[in-house]
Amino acid sequence: xxxxxxxxxxxxxxxxxxxxxxxxxxxxxxxxxxxxxxxxxxxxxxxxxxxxxxxxxxxxxxxxxxxxxxxxxxxxxxxxxxxxxxxxxxxxxxxxxxxxxxxxxxxxxxxxxxxxxxxxxxxxxxxxxxxxxxxxxxxxxxxxxxxxxxxxxxxxxxxxxxxxxxxxxxxxxxxxxxxxxxxxxxxxxxxxxxxxxxxxxxxxxxxxxxxxxxxxxxxxxxxxxxxxxxxxxxxxxxxxxxxxxxx
Numbered sequence: 001x002x003x004x005x006x007x008x009x010x011x012x013x014x015x016x017x018x019x020x021x022x023x024x025x026x027x028x029x030x031x032x033x034x035x036x037x038x039x040x041x042x043x044x045x046x047x048x049x050x051x052x053x054x055x056x057x058x059x060x061x062x063x064x065x066x067x068x069x070x071x072x073x074x075x076x077x078x079x080x081x082x083x084x085x086x087x088x089x090x091x092x093x094x095x096x097x098x099x100x101x102x103x104x105x106x107x108x109x110x111x112x113x114x115x116x117x118x119x120x121x122x123x124x125x126x127x128x129x130x131x132x133x134x135x136x137x138x139x140x141x142x143x144x145x146x147x148x149x150x151x152x153x154x155x156x157x158x159x160x161x162x163x164x165x166x167x168x169x170x171x172x173x174x175x176x177x178x179x180x181x182x183x184x185x186x187x188x189x190x191x192x193x194x195x196x197x198x199x200x201x202x203x204x205x206x207x208x209x210x211x212x213x214x215x216x217x218x219x220x221x222x223x224x225x226x227x228x229x230x231x232x233x234x235x236x237x238x239x240x241x242x243x244x245x246x247x
Contacts, residue, residue, distance in 0.1 A: 001170030003194040003235055008101075012170060012196065015096060016103040016233055016244030018050045023094045023105050024247055026066070030109055032086045036068040039092070040079030047096050055095035055102055055173040062217065067093040067106075074161055074202050074210045074227040075219045086111050089118050091229050095173055102173050104198050105245035106231035118226060121205060124156035125228040128181075128201040136234060136241045138193040147183035149201045161202035161227065163209050164219070169233055170196040191236045196244070200231035 003009050026043045044065035047054055056062030062076070069077030069091040070084070077091070084090055088111045095104035108122050128149040135148040145166075153160050166179030180187050181201045206225035213220055221227060234241035 001168065001175060001196050002192065003196065009235070011099055011101040012103065012235070012244055015052060015098040015101045016105075017247060018047065018052050018098060019094045019096050019103045019105050020245040020247035022046045022066075022096070023092055023107060023245075026092050026094070027107060027109050030084065030090060030111065032084065032111060034084050036070075036077070036079040036082045036084065039068060039084070040064050040066050043092075043094060050098070052096040052098040055097050055104065058097055059173045069093070069218065069227070071226055072224045073218050073220045074204070074229065075164060076217045078215060078217050084111060087114050087118075089114070089122065089226060089228060091227070093229070093231065097173075100171065102169050102171070103233045103244050104169050104173065104231060105233060106200060106229050108228040108230060117205065120156065121158060121203060121226055122228045124153060124158055125201055125203040126230050128152040128203060129199060129230040129232065132199045132201065133232070133234065133241060133243075136191065136197075136199060136236060138191055138236050138238045140191050142177060142179055142187040142189050142191060143183055143185060145199060146180040146187065150182040153201065153203050159204050159206060159208045161204055161208060161210055164200075164202045166198040166200045166231070168195070168197050193236055193238060195236040196233065197236070198231055198233050200229055202227060202229045
């Protein structure tokens with residue numbers, strides 16, 4: 001969507017704050033021994049208290065209020081009985097709807113102590129997001145975001161997952177345009193002021209693509225290589241974008 005009124009911006013910022021707080025609460029609740037289902041329940045309860053609805057459930061009938069993906073899982077991990085352990089890379093993705101507006105955010109948390117490679121992967125992915133945000137301004141092209149992120153990922157010696165792009169968001173969970181995490185010359189639309197998108201690099205130690213697991217939902221690397229992701233919903237401006245999901 002594009003922001004067309006003050007009402008749009010207020011509504012988007014309201015749901016952005018809720019999903020940001022939910023992610024913050026869930027990451028603060030992480031501990032060795034907690035199950036992904038217990039962690040998901042914490043997020044679900046906060047969304048309920050705020051009057052928001054889980055976007056994965058609302059949009060896709062996903063079997064969880066949030067997506068929790070671990071180690072070689074890139075996205076859409078189903079919350080359940082899996083026990084989170086020290087040394088894991090835990091990705092939490094929270095998206096929700098309130099009053100017709102959607103926002104989407106995510107982060108990867110290394111469960112300390114972790115091996116240096118896992119910490120480096122998480123740090124590089126966060127840095128790639130920051131680099132992408134600097135390119136996300138009116139007048140640039142969508143591919144400028146991906147090029148900037150891919151350059152940072154290559155500098156770290158890692159790989160962008162090429163089939164998990166960012167996307168438009170706002171009126172629905174997933175809208176046009178696609179926002180690739182790498183330089184794709186076909187993603188040449190000019191970024192316009194007011195456009196609402198997610199920026200979300202998925203970065204792997206070796207893989208550039210993902211496969212769907214037997215559960216029909218979880219997206220993971222085909223070779224067991226590790227993945228990290230960070231994500232913000234943003235509004236494009238002439239300068240630094242508005243971080244809708246920052247808290």
